[in-house]
Amino acid sequence: xxxxxxxxxxxxxxxxxxxxxxxxxxxxxxxxxxxxxxxxxxxxxxxxxxxxxxxxxxxxxxxxxxxxxxxxxxxxxxxxxxxxxxxxxxxxxxxxxxxxxxxxxxxxxxxxxxxxxxxxxxxxxxxxxxxxxxxxxxxxxxxxxxxxxxxxxxxxxxxxxxxxxxxxxxxxxxxxxxxxxxxxxxxxxxxxxxxxxxxxxxxxxxxxxxxxxxxxxxxxxxxxxxxxxxxxxxxxxxxxxxxxxxxxxxxxxxxxxxxxxxxxxxxxxxxxxxxxxxxxxxxxxxxxxxxxxxxxxx
Ligand code: ADP
Ligand code: MG
Numbered sequence: 060x061x062x063x064x065x066x067x068x069x070x071x072x073x074x075x076x077x078x079x080x081x082x083x084x085x086x087x088x089x090x091x092x093x094x095x096x097x098x099x100x101x102x103x104x105x106x107x108x109x110x111x112x113x114x115x116x117x118x119x120x121x122x123x124x125x126x127x128x129x130x131x132x133x134x135x136x137x138x139x140x141x142x143x144x145x146x147x148x149x150x151x152x153x154x155x156x157x158x159x160x161x162x163x164x165x166x167x168x169x170x171x172x173x174x175x176x177x178x179x180x181x182x183x184x185x186x187x188x189x190x191x192x193x194x195x196x197x198x199x200x201x202x203x204x205x206x207x208x209x210x211x212x213x214x215x216x217x218x219x220x221x222x223x224x225x226x227x228x229x230x231x232x233x234x235x236x237x238x239x240x241x242x243x244x245x246x247x248x249x250x251x252x253x254x255x256x257x258x259x260x261x262x263x264x265x266x267x268x269x270x271x272x273x274x275x276x277x278x279x280x281x282x283x284x285x286x287x288x289x290x291x292x293x294x295x296x297x298x299x300x301x302x303x304x305x306x307x308x309x310x311x312x313x314x315x316x317x318x319x320x321x322x323x324x325x326x327x328x329x330x331x332x333x334x335x336x337x338x339x340x341x342x343x344x345x346x347x348x349x350x351x352x353x354x355x356x357x
Contacts, residue, residue, distance in 0.1 A: 063090075136163075
């Protein structure tokens with residue numbers, strides 16, 4: 060797996076508030092990576108750190124597997140806060156200013172990014188006449204100047220109506236199809252489930268879990284299990300009531316159960332009764348409901 064970004068033990072406090080606690084995270088190239096967590100969980104802090112807007116107290120991060128360099132920054136487009144566009148200027152003129160200030164993109168790029176976010180028809184209209192959704196799309200266009208390989212979006216659908224949300228969702232999917240790695244911070248589980256391939260869940264600065272969405276947010280419980288003889292273990296478990304499927308991975312088995320039904324003791328007892336000794340038994344993942352509960356409760 061090619062990595063775009065690697066965080067290792069990143070911590071950050073604001074006075075007595077611990078905004079991030081030893082966060083380690085790998086973002087694969089080509090993923091749509093959701094950073095999911097309630098308000099105040101540290102999403103914006105994390106994004107600000109990897110964009111060099113904010114310094115971490117400890118820990119490291121690395122872009123593109125390269126030593127820290129300003130060059131990496133040029134390959135990253137971002138939308139952290141809604142940029143200050145001039146209300147009396149058109150989309151084109153606003154992007155010309157953004158491009159001049161950031162040193163990213165040419166006049167030809169401006170037309171191209173406006174086309175990508177579907178604002179070509181309105182490119183000469185004043186910013187003040189734009190809907191909220193169009194304003195947000197213009198902000199994404201600005202982030203796309205200079206053909207970035209990675210796009211960071213902090214709560215890109217905040218404040219938008221359902222149509223605006225749908226347009227941003229479709230835009231993100233199109234960008235991902237073109238091979239851009241997209242990192243999205245969001246407090247909306249639904250949004251992350253719909254567009255992300257991977258997710259990391261933050262709660263009060265602590266990373267609860269991360270991985271492919273279907274693994275992290277699935278409605279199944281997964282128990283990771285191992286023994287000296289995997290094939291007889293597999294055969295034994297396929298006879299256990301409740302087992303949905305069994306996958307072999309990395310010299311261990313991942314056994315899927317319906318959400319909330321995995322029972323570690325029962326699994327252990329079942330194998331023991333069949334004469335199999337386990338050398339590994341791990342509750343790999345909780346159901347979506349459990350995750351949600353963890354997120355929204357203290
Ligand atoms: P999120 O983006 O997930 O809502 P933030 O990264 O904005 O979370 O905030 C994480 C925590 O850090 C919160 O408790 C927030 O109040 C605090 N925080 C963020 N920025 C500052 C700041 N500049 N000064 C003090 N506390 C801050
Ligand atoms: Mg935030």
